[in-house]
Amino acid sequence: MVAVTLWSSLTRFTDGAREVEVQADTVGGVLDGLVADYPGLKPILDSGVSVVVDGEVAPNRHAPVPEGAEVYLMQRLKGG
Amino acid sequence: MRYHTPSSFEDAARLAAQAQGLTRFLAGGTDVLVQMRAGMVQPDDLIDLKKIPGVGDITRTDEGGWRIGVAVPGAALSAHDALRAEWPGVVEGMDLVGSVQIQGRATLTGNLCNGSPAADSVPGLVAAGATVEITGPEGTRTAPVAEIPAGPGKTSLQAGEVISAILLPPRGAHGGDAYLRFIPRTEMDIAVVGCAVNLRLSGDTVAEAQVALGAVAPVIRLVPEAAEAIIGTTLDEAALQALDAAARAACSPIDDKRGTVAFRTEVAGVLARRAALIAYGRAKGDTA
Amino acid sequence: MSKIHVTTTVNGDPVEFLADPRETLLDCLRDHLGLTGSKEGCGTGDCGACSVTLDDRLVCSCLVLGVEAEGRRVDTIEGMADADGLHPLQRKFIEHAALQCGFCTPGLLVAAKALLVQNPDPTEEEVRYGLAGNLCRCTGYDKIVRAVMDAAAEMRQEAA
Amino acid sequence: MAKDEFKEFRLVGTRPDRPDGLDKVTGRARYGADISAPGMLWGAVVRSPHAHARIVSIDTSRAEALEGVKAVVTRADFPTGLTGEDWDLQENTMAGERALYDGHAVAAVAATSKLRAEEAARLIDVTYEVLPHVIDVDDAIKPDAPVIREGAADATVPEGMPPNVVRYMEFGHGNVEAGFAEADLVREGHYKTEATHQGYIEPHACLGQLGGDGKGEMWVCTQGQWFIRKMCAGVLGLDAAQLRVTPSEIGGGFGGKTTIFMEPLSLALSRKAGGKPVKIVMTRSEVLRATGPTASASMDVRIGMKKDGTLTAARAEFRMQGGAFPGSPVDMALYCAFAPYKLDHVAHVGYDVLANRPKCAAYRAPGSPMGAFAVESLIDEMCRELGLDPMEVRLKNAVREGDRASYGPKFASIGLVETLEATRAHPNLAEPLGPNQGRGVASGYWFNHNGETSVSLAISEDGTAQVSIGTPDIGGSRASIALMTAETLGIPYEDVRVNVVETGALGVNEPTHGSRATFASGKAAVLAAGQAITEMCRRAAAEWGIEPEAVEWVDGAAQPAGPNAGKFPPMSIAEIAGKMGETGGPISGHHESVPEGVGASFGCHVVDVEVDPETGRVTILRYLVVQDAGRAIHPAYVEGQYQGGAAQGIGWALNEAYIYDDKGRLQNPVFLDYRVPVASDLPMIDTVIVEVPNPGHPYGVRGVGETGITPPLPAIANAIQDATGARLRALPMNPPAVLAALKAARGA
Structure with a gap:
């Protein structure tokens, strides 16, 4: 299991939980797991988010998420 | 659009008088081309004055003043040492209009005829008591520069009339003038406030003075109350404060993208004081 | 609207073109003569990207009508380097990294050349005010000012 | 590579002349407006003079009757049924039922000359019904504010928020109230910033061509040619691969050239004009009114500090309008606001708000x-x-x-x-x-930012290298990428040519944005060079008849290593490249990824x-x-x-x-x-x-x-x-x- 920290306005879709646990070992698995457990998150995740694993923005869905990793969901990052 | 290059002011006036649609004269072009480009003005006839003999000349008048051709660009005005030595305030007013590139084209006459209350070169001319020579269907007349502006974008020139020269009076002894303007940047802006002071000293005392303000009313104009505040003084602190107050009292500005009423009014007083000090110094012989 | 035949000299070469009298010199240089080195950044004389000299006087070519070039001499960025190589200003701009996107560069070079003709030994302040009509959004002007002053120093040395 | 493993580099850290310097000081470099094509038409755009207005009717007949006018387009010429960002882009590039800001495009025309196109644009008669508008972000969330678009809020916005709030966020950690209680001084302030524009000196310009077969080409000044391709294809309902987009030199972008404005209009006009290419060059006034400035902001911040300067807690509530569409960078603003400070207790609240202004684009650290x-x-x-x-x-x-x-x-x-x-x-x-x-x-x-990145490197017959990158060079990135490539290959800087290429030449690249060109294209170029080196070592090994693993790359040459060290003289890149036709064909390297390690x-x-x-x-x-x-x-x-x-x-x-x-x-x-x-x-x-x-x-x-x-x-x-x-x-x-x-x- 990995613990995923959401931005807290998403807690409306997670029964109030700021941090949720999903069974996954990749970034894609985390995202799919979140949608499976909390379908209300789907439109937000589909519109694009950045997944930060142990302080690094994950480059793709297949990036590994080690057991016990710290996973943060952030609004999609880009720049000027 | 028809493009004309008359070879005399009489021809230019005739072309303008006969034109059916919208007519514009082209001196430097720095305002007309911008307005055309923005679609604000689509002239049917454009009358280029630059092919008329003498429009690029600066000459001494019989009275000892100056005759400045309508197509003399700012750069040529600034490069004229004798004119600059006598009327530094007039020259620096023109020199503040735009960049070096603009100075290569923009003219005193164009700046005046554009009718902007913020025109940098006009307060200096007004304070100097300059006049313009006007050629029209009825012949030639002269009028004070101060009578030309008639509100934002407007002049008092009649249809078919064209300014054929700007005339500066003789400088005379113990005189000095100065122009200051306030802009947010250091260059390239339109004046938020402008102030010209022209004065003559008798010893250390201001004997004559003219103060003109720009960008604080629909037209650039003389402020006799401001002049009176310093006439008969040695421009001591009390006189400067009186000048500041009189300049502020003469303001009836607007709030717009370039400044607020409060700011324009306050800074008009500040510039009047600062310009008066420079003009005073020049009348005393400062060359800066 | 009928066009006007214009005969003029650009970078030393005689050229002719047909201009609608509403077209600017910049339009004519770019669209009729294929000289696209002069740029349009504003069309109102505020950015200097279209700087050229007209009978040796620095102007914004967006504020000159094409028909006004009749019988005059126009010099543009395309004429700045000669067969022997780059003008010192051009070399110094590259050397000092005085350009990033490069769009303002032609106008700045033409303006800087005109500045150094007028004033071969300008102070930093004189360079800054002399080039105030040329906007650059990339560099903050620091390296441009250094390049112009370095080129001026080199040109003075060569002249000496 | 760990910090202490860095050594002095041969090229990295030096200041050579940039490869595109000569073109840019001589006026030869070709920017967006500098290209013309045979048979080309000029486009002009009709724009709303109102901040908010219903478009009652558009009469194009007078314009169409003008000699030399070849096409007029309105929203009716665009496909319907788009959703999400595609719809936002379509609506922003050409107004539908309503004009949403001063400058919003409502029609476009193509004619045989620039002056004729401008004249035709003036002859298009648009009837508007002016609607109430709102400009200021705080006004836009007042109860009586005009509603820009019903139903624009996404799922993050709780019930009961003002209708112009389209995105909402809260995040943080710790307990800010407890943190403020620990402070010796708690202060709060209200701050406002006005919208600004990137102010690139080059106005947007493009030359677009689209045939009835759905195949098109575009020359355009952009930070990202693939973004232009994807967005234009989305807005016009085209297949992306049928559109080939070539980036010109770019006269500044700063984030403002990462999206589309008049590009789809040129394609739509071209298609309607029988496939003739159409050039559109914005005026400065169009750039400022109708491209993508940044957001304006209204912000409340509260901070707790101890007497010794230690921060105990912080809270920020930011409201930002990014124009008449969702997408103000309020999220990024909150992420960065307290980033320099170690805070145990911090809370953030953000509102993305609509107003009658142009759709904001990215601007440098949005x-x-x-x-x-x-x-x-x-x-x-x-x-x-x-x-x-x-x-x-x-x-x-x-x-x-x-x-x-x-x-x-x-x-x-x-x-x-x-x-x-x-x-x-x-x-x-x-x-x-x-x-x-x-x-x-x-x-x-x-x-x-990292972003999708694709780079290709090819060794030439003489041992020089060309690198194809997909990130337009705005500020000298060709030079930095050439330096890194040359450093890696062990060859002179001058032996590397870096080309910014069109969409047909590489895999998808995100734009030059997020400060990523030297990081991402640079990293990809280094990895591509590594691939080429591996191949060159393999070719040398084959010549020498030894295992490839027994060859190492030193100073631009393959040399035998380990037990074979010194057995053969080093084989230079030029020698290997000169024989590549006989040793297996072209030598190249590629790298495609979203690079890790930002x-x-x-x-x-x-x-x-x-x-x-x-x-x-x-x-x-x-x-x-x-x-x-x-x-x-x-x-x-x-x-x-x-x-x-x-x-x-x-x-x-x-x-x-x-x-x-x-x-x-x-x-x-x-x-x-x-x-x-x-x-x-x-x-x-x-x-x-x-x-x-x-x-x-x-x-x-x-x-x-x-x-x-x-x-x-x-x-x-x-x-x-x-x-x-x-x-x-x-x-x-x-x-x-x-x-x-x-x-x-x-x-x-």
């Missing part, structure tokens, strides 16, 4: 400058109140590697402490100040100002930028990014702003009144490049392009207070605003 203006201003005020040195407070609370960032995750390698220490040691801080002069300090942060960049600026007490004019006397570059590949262009960012921030702080009248019309759509700094407004901009190498990049690169625009806004506000005692909490701090603040501070 959002970060606004957030920094609020937070860095308030921290400075609190330092003053407690008599603390603002540099020491920043150091005391500085985040380090492994610390939890204010926005959640833990920081990887960062160089904030090193940056602050270099700032503190700089001689500018010891310069004496005179009357009416003051000094201000502020920090800034940007994440930097390195964030902190900066700290110090500004000295002088304030004219009678006019409120602020003069910048001295300016210092200190920023962590990771490693400066070409230091001159790193300095250039620092200086350029600072200059833009100075403009934003002092004079740049979108000014609207009471009808919602933009009052300053020209450079005369949209006042970007001119040369005489600025001093030399001193720079210090701090190098805390990014372990995620083969040469240690962090992006450097964006952070520099962030600190100037608060640094100048802080300096003005230092000089005068007056605190300005709204931008721009132009002379009227400063003079009013001075008078208020004097009690006049």
